[in-house]
Amino acid sequence: SNSRRLEILQLGNPRLRDTAQAIASSSDPALQALIDQLLVTMHASNGVGIAAPQVGQPICLVIVASRPNPRYPDAPEMEPVPMLNPRLLSHSDETVKGWEGCLSVPGIRGLVPRYREIEVEYGDRHGNLRRQVFTDFVARIVQHEVDHLNGLVFVDRVE
Numbered sequence: 001s002n003s004r005r006l007e008i009l010q011l012g013n014p015r016l017r018d019t020a021q022a023i024a025s026s027s028d029p030a031l032q033a034l035i036d037q038l039l040v041t042m043h044a045s046n047g048v049g050i051a052a053p054q055v056g057q058p059i060c061l062v063i064v065a066s067r068p069n070p071r072y073p074d075a076p077e078m079e080p081v082p083m084l085n086p087r088l089l090s091h092s093d094e095t096v097k098g099w100e101g102c103l104s105v106p107g108i109r110g111l112v113p114r115y116r117e118i119e120v121e122y123g124d125r126h127g128n129l130r131r132q133v134f135t136d137f138v139a140r141i142v143q144h145e146v147d148h149l150n151g152l153v154f155v156d157r158v159e
């Protein structure tokens, strides 16, 4: 198949990130099943994103799936994007405050500052390395989900 082996990092001490045992590769059927499970869980919660640790899987995997919603009516409609080992390469100095919620912190909303623009490197679900710039609400979701991989939730960032 055309999927390349991309070693998915296990969460743990960020300093050990480079030595993290690769626990799954993108061609691993179990990883593809996990991506599908995350999509189902995200849609069931009317979410616009989700991170693997939120379903108890301590691996570097998130899904970003912006769509218009009551708080962000002009948010872009996008195909859900699974990101393996997402890494922020650069960001704007400019931050914007916006409302966030979280599957793991039900019933609470907070005003959170996020970079307005970010550049992200990640593996797609087929193991191909991607580099992409995101802005505004989609950039917010990416930052929110990557925080989950580092054990942070949005309440940690409310000013």
Ligand SMILES: O=C(O)C[C@@H](Cc1ccccc1)[C@H](O)SCc1ccccc1
Binding pocket: 046, 047, 048, 049, 050, 051, 069, 071, 072, 099, 100, 101, 102, 103, 104, 140, 141, 144, 145
């Ligand atoms: O816990 C999660 O990752 C799902 C989050 C995704 C999110 C991140 C940043 C900003 C908004 C949402 C939400 O629970 S999805 C529900 C939602 C949708 C739109 C606006 C606010 C909350």
Ligand SMILES: [Zn+2]
Binding pocket: 101, 102, 103, 104, 144, 148, 153
């Ligand atoms: Zn969350």
